[in-house]
Amino acid sequence: MRLFDLSLRFKMPLWGGGLILATALALSASFVLQTWDTLHQEIQKNAQDLGRSIAHSLFPVMLHDDVWQAYELVSRPFATPQNTALAESLMVLDSTAKVYVSSRPEEHPVLSPLASLGEEFQELERVFPRASDADVFVLEAPGADHIYVTVPIVSDGVRLGTLIVTYNKSLISERFTHLLENALWTTLAVLAVLLPVTAYWGRRMMQPMRLITQRISGIGRGDLEALDARLYPYGDEVGQLFLAYEGMRSKLLEKAELEKQMLTTDRLAALGRLTASIAHEINNPLGGMLNSISTLKKHGSPDAVTQKTVSLLERGLTQIRETVAALLVEAKVKSRPLARSDLDDVRVLVSHAAKKLATQITWQPEIPESLALPSTLVRQVLINLLLNAIAAAGQGGQVDLRAEVNGQHLLLTIENTGKPLSSEQLAHLFEPFTPFSENGNGLGLWICYQIVTQLGGTIRAESTPAQSRFTVTLPIDSPHADNAPKNLPD
Structure with missing residues (x-):
């Protein structure tokens, strides 16, 4: 059996559940994309705010070439757990793109060229702008494991170096996974409520429709069973269909009764014409026989047996005449x-x-x-x-x-x-x-x-x-x- 041939009792819950599920998936997908984009924007904004703040403090330190003071500045944000959870490292480059100081000196040794720190840093050195003193640049290479935000260290048009804020992409993935799990459980909870409600109302609405279908199917067999209006006491299209069926049923019953009366009337009228015709045919010879018997009784001299027989015949013929007369009812008679x-x-x-x-x-x-x-x-x-x-x-x-x-x-x-x-x-x-x-x-x-x-x-x-x-x-x-x-x- 094809899906479209199923009863509406099943199709309505299936279609309703499918629409609810599709809507939930579409909303979830939209939420996922929006969440992913929001996380990226949040990370970038955090990096820019952090970079600008530290870059402003680094300019006088670098101007006096105070490496230890610079190290304290780039290490201070990681002293608090919440900030540590955001950025992975802070690294300061001098004007020649060499490491001036880093929050992770063991991974980023001082005076190391940026390109010597790995493939991702090579790509960063190739693309991040040096000429502009005001641009904040974000690098998120497709195959890279990190996101890099570069902030120039500049004051009064003099650029002393660049601050690089590094974020691990796993941070975004973890937060995204957590939000995705919350969204998934919320969606499942909503579906757990809406799908049974949809199934219930589908059956609730289709039960009256099924009953009406059964009743209409039985009309051809002469089955005009009534529908209980209490099954669906509402005024919508289904309720109007109930009323329409009851109206049609009443009309059909009236028509059947009228046809029955017409058949009865026609049958009785035909019987009346038949019996009247037969009665007239009987009356003609019957009158002659009674006249003959009357003449015989008046003018004949029959013996006792014949007289008795004639009287018996007269009574029998008289009874026949009375019976025939009953069949010849005529309303157009003169009467007061x-x-x-x-x-x-x-x-x-x-x-x-x-x-x-x-x-x-x-x-x-x-x-x-x-x-x-x-x-x-x-x-x-x-x-x-x-x-x-x-x-x-x-x-x-x-x-x-x-x-x-x-x-x-x-x-x-x-x-x-x-x-x-x-x-x-x-x-x-x-x-x-x-x-x-x-x-x-x-x-x-x-x-x-x-x-x-x-x-x-x-x-x-x-x-x-x-x-x-x-x-x-x-x-x-x-x-x-x-x-x-x-x-x-x-």
């Missing part, structure tokens, strides 16, 4: 407006079934005296739903009815206790010939659905372990219709 008394009639009609099962009915009709709805069809919807609710509630159950006007709609709510409906039953609840009780034929809810749909309303079923609820919403032509009879348009 719905009145409050119609709900009282419905209560009387279902009370017998309720008494048989000792079912308690709560009745809350809160509607005007008259509503512009066909009373016959609304009564049929209520009777079917209430009888189903009483049967579902069972022995000693509870059924509640509420009727109210909400704006331009009539809301009918029927609730009952008893065994809840399963998700499978809810999916096929309004299909014909799908009974949900032992004595039903599966047409009651189908008829309710057809009537409500043709009236431009909706019917919705819900079920929980505590109760089942049917909600019917019917549009009203006018909130308060006259009490006079009114026919709906054909």
Whole structure:
């Protein structure tokens, strides 16, 4: 696997740690170079200050040719430890570039030519200026072990000699190494703090991103699992992504529910057209057979067995006609407006079934005296739903009815206790010939659905372990219709 294909959980800490490390190395390198340059400048400044101070004191001594006094002057700085740690030696040259006096007489004998003291001094004699009386010259040869600073011994334009201050490069290396170690330990301490913090925040930020990625990947499989907003309760881009996912999830759930409702509506509409077509085809020969039987009973003289058989056929065909008639629900019928008394009639009609099962009915009709709805069809919807609710509630159950006007709609709510409906039953609840009780034929809810749909309303079923609820919403032509009879348009 390539580095760029790794999860952001790993790439963010790696990139963050790499940037921190690169920054630390760059700062350390800059510090090292600055420290090296500062040490050089410090050494040179120290040499120049020391050289000028001693050179000023040496001029009168050399003028009187007092070698011992000159030796005391060049040896005095090494009497204190701190100065000894800076310069390695002090050497005075006369005007002929011979050793006049040195703080290390055994290494630099008096009257020795400068070039005879070694290769480094040969190079120093070749390059240090003699003509200028005011120049301080610094020699740091690449391969040399020492740094040399030359200071002219001059006064009133008269130059008597040159003071050479010698520094060992190991002094700079030791101090530089010490500073470098301190910088290294400081850098490591900073990295020890920043790298774990970077790794933690990388994982902390990528955990929500990983969860969102998993949720989005599951959308194609229909998995619309919610995200807990407490996982990332901040308002930055990641928090906005949380909100965007929840918004998208809500829209997808609404779309899925709408598609489900549309499929259910289309399926029920297709079933309605199919059953209506079949019912019409059955009604034509059925009417002829019933007319023939009626004619036979009126004008024929069949024997007892034939008479009994004809009566049996008539009852069977009549039952078929009633069943077919239930499939031919037509909302465009002539009917008077719905009145409050119609709900009282419905209560009387279902009370017998309720008494048989000792079912308690709560009745809350809160509607005007008259509503512009066909009373016959609304009564049929209520009777079917209430009888189903009483049967579902069972022995000693509870059924509640509420009727109210909400704006331009009539809301009918029927609730009952008893065994809840399963998700499978809810999916096929309004299909014909799908009974949900032992004595039903599966047409009651189908008829309710057809009537409500043709009236431009909706019917919705819900079920929980505590109760089942049917909600019917019917549009009203006018909130308060006259009490006079009114026919709906054909």
